Amino acid sequence: MSNAFSDNSQIEVVTSFSELINSRFHGTMNAICLHRELSGDFKEIVSKLQPEDNITEIFPEDLLALQLSAGGMMAREIILSDMRLLSDFGASPSLNLLKYYDRDEELGFISTDVYSYHVDRSPIATDTFLCTYHGAASDIIANDQVEQKILIPEIREKLKQLHNGPEEEFEAFLKEYFFDLHYQPKPDAEAVNLGAGHLWRLAVDHPGQQALPCVHRAPVENEGEYRLLLIC
Known part of the structure; x- marks a missing residue:
């Protein structure tokens, strides 16, 4: 299959x-990408949903309650089928x-929110699935194009100051607060x-x-536009 992802060794289509x-x-x-060109009016679904907060979980019954055009009904069936x-x-x-995720800007020198490049960790064998139906889509980046933030000397030194505890407990501290999951793109990374x-x-x-875990991040949302994202 020929598409924008076909020639990337990080991705299997x-x-x-x-x-x-x-x-x-x-x-x-x-x-791994299930490459699709979806038909249907996903924008109509977004316009008819009622956001309750910056992040609103939408359930199948919420979708089924919407009065939709033919294009909206097609989009709804695709979402329900995926679920x-x-x-x-x-x-x-x-x-x-x-609308947006909460930002983590408290420390200033390191961010651990989803807008920072990061990997997901689980104690059991699992994968992350996601599909953006409407709005800005996430980014991934090859592992050899990023550096773990905790290995960057100036960041590591500030984290040691923040820890302010025994050296033998420092690595556990980094894991406890998820600092070790976050990455900085190298110059010229794509x-x-x-x-x-x-x-x-x-x-x-x-x-x-x-395999190495996939490094990814949430996108900065488009002004005035909600994202409709399926994730698990």
Whole structure:
């Protein structure tokens, strides 16, 4: 299949949900894309949903209650189908209407919010699935194009000052507050935008993982536009 992701060694492109869940991460490949050109009016769905906060979880019954055009109904069925497929697989999909995520700017010298490049970690074998139906889409970046923030000397020194405890407890401190999950792009690094409509599976840091975890970040939202994101 020829598309914008085909020539990227980090990404494997598949054509079915079965391939998406059954393909195995290996080597530098830690992102799998079910490449799709979706039909349907997802913007109409966003316009008719009622946000309750900066992040509002949308349930199937909320979608089914909407009065929609033919294009909106087509979009709704795609979302519901994705949620069913992921639930049947054993995942717990969450559909979110996003204005923005909370920012973490308290420390100034390091950020641990989702707008920072980061990896997901789990104590059990799992993967991250996501699809942006409307609005700005997430970015991923190759592991050799980033540096772990806790290894950057000036950041590490400030974290040691913040810790202000025994040296042997420092690494545990970094994990406890998730500092070790965040990465800084190297000069000339090139991120890949995941685009709208594609269903992605990203490698997570967990015991038994055969590939490096996928480094990713949430996008800065477009002004005045909500994101509609399926994630689990």
